[in-house]
Amino acid sequence: MKRIGVLTSGGDAPGMNAAIRAVVRKAIYHDMEVFGIYNGYQGLMEGKIEQLNVGSVGDIIQRGGTMLYSARSEEFKTDEGQNKGIEQLKKFGIEGLIVIGGDGSFQGAAKLTAKGFPCIGIPGTIDNDIAGTDYTIGFDTALNTIIEAVDKIRDTATSHERTYVIEVMGRDAGDLALWAGLANGAESVIIPEKHEPFENVVDRLKRGSERGKKHSIIILAEGVGNGFDYGKKIESATSFETRVTVLGHIQRGGRPTGADRVLASRLGGKAVDLLLEGQGGRMVGIQKNELVHHDIIEALKQKHSLDMSIYQLMSEISI
Numbered sequence: 001m002k003r004i005g006v007l008t009s010g011g012d013a014p015g016m017n018a019a020i021r022a023v024v025r026k027a028i029y030h031d032m033e034v035f036g037i038y039n040g041y042q043g044l045m046e047g048k049i050e051q052l053n054v055g056s057v058g059d060i061i062q063r064g065g066t067m068l069y070s071a072r073s074e075e076f077k078t079d080e081g082q083n084k085g086i087e088q089l090k091k092f093g094i095e096g097l098i099v100i101g102g103d104g105s106f107q108g109a110a111k112l113t114a115k116g117f118p119c120i121g122i123p124g125t126i127d128n129d130i131a132g133t134d135y136t137i138g139f140d141t142a143l144n145t146i147i148e149a150v151d152k153i154r155d156t157a158t159s160h161e162r163t164y165v166i167e168v169m170g171r172d173a174g175d176l177a178l179w180a181g182l183a184n185g186a187e188s189v190i191i192p193e194k195h196e197p198f199e200n201v202v203d204r205l206k207r208g209s210e211r212g213k214k215h216s217i218i219i220l221a222e223g224v225g226n227g228f229d230y231g232k233k234i235e236s237a238t239s240f241e242t243r244v245t246v247l248g249h250i251q252r253g254g255r256p257t258g259a260d261r262v263l264a265s266r267l268g269g270k271a272v273d274l275l276l277e278g279q280g281g282r283m284v285g286i287q288k289n290e291l292v293h294h295d296i297i298e299a300l301k302q303k304h305s306l307d308m309s310i311y312q313l314m315s316e317i318s319i
């Protein structure tokens with residue numbers, strides 16, 4: 001394979017730039033040419049494609065977002081859209097494509113592979129909701145952003161003796177909420193994967209208050225529901241002064257952490273290796289600290305599983 005393409009698609013995630021950089025430089029190291037495709041699959045169909053060199057990916061490893069920009073495209077979900085994309089790839093002489101994104105983006109990569117165009121998926125999303133990898137690029141940075149924000153909220157929660165409900169991202173996955181709950185010493189985490197009876201949450205708040213606790217933090221995953229509704233429920237059940245913070249898009253931005261930069265670089269390098277071996281329709285990931293790869297379609301059929309031992313530990317130590 002002499003010429004490959006790379007694109008980012010779906011929601012952006014910190015560390016995507018580090019992955020692009022690794023893909024470009026590793027491919028050049030192996031004497032391949034690399035083309036950047038801007039604005040995801042939308043840009044692919046429109047031919048927004050440009051050759052990248054070693055310098056094109058300089059000074060980006062430390063930046064959040066994606067230098068290739070991202071987009072969502074309904075048209076690409078259709079046969080015609082995918083054919084348009086393949087036409088563009090052929091026009092530029094591109095023989096293999098690396099797609100950095102979430103599960104929707106992987107669906108697109110699987111479709112192109114089924115049409116005879118080899119693609120490799122790199123999991124990039126803060127949600128950590130992709131099966132076949134223990135971590136996705138961006139999860140660690142988003143987690144650290146939440147931790148820092150909750151530490152700050154805890155200061156004001158203590159000063160005013162308030163209960164805080166903090167809604168965090170994660171789509172249908174509770175990973176960000178659970179990990180932040182443990183790392184921030186929250187009283188309760190409310191996640192889609194485990195039903196926590198409301199009475200337990202209330203009991204824990206009351207017990208904390210009885211032993212003189214000055215603040216309480218509840219972390220709620222967006223996949224469970226609205227933080228404001230949950231806050232109202234708590235206030236009416238306890239009469240504790242309750243405030244709600246929805247952390248929102250600050251969780252998607254910022255400088256990637258060391259863990260994300262290293263993960264992104266390793267996965268980027270691995271994706272190039274697979275294309276060099278003539279593989280397609282694979283996703284790369286990390287499991288038990290080993291680089292792995294799986295059939296994309298098989299991985300999409302699996303559900304990402306949350307490590308429930310962390311939930312158990314949380315319930316044992318948030319007494």
Ligand code: ATP
Pocket residue numbers: 009010011012041042071072073074076077078101102103104105106107108109111124125126127
């Ligand atoms: P995130 O999890 O961060 O939202 P994502 O990759 O899951 O990322 P989506 O919006 O679901 O984000 O998908 C990104 C793009 O991938 C879509 O806009 C579309 O162009 C393409 N895509 C999604 N599903 C399919 C599909 N079934 N077939 C072809 N292309 C698809």
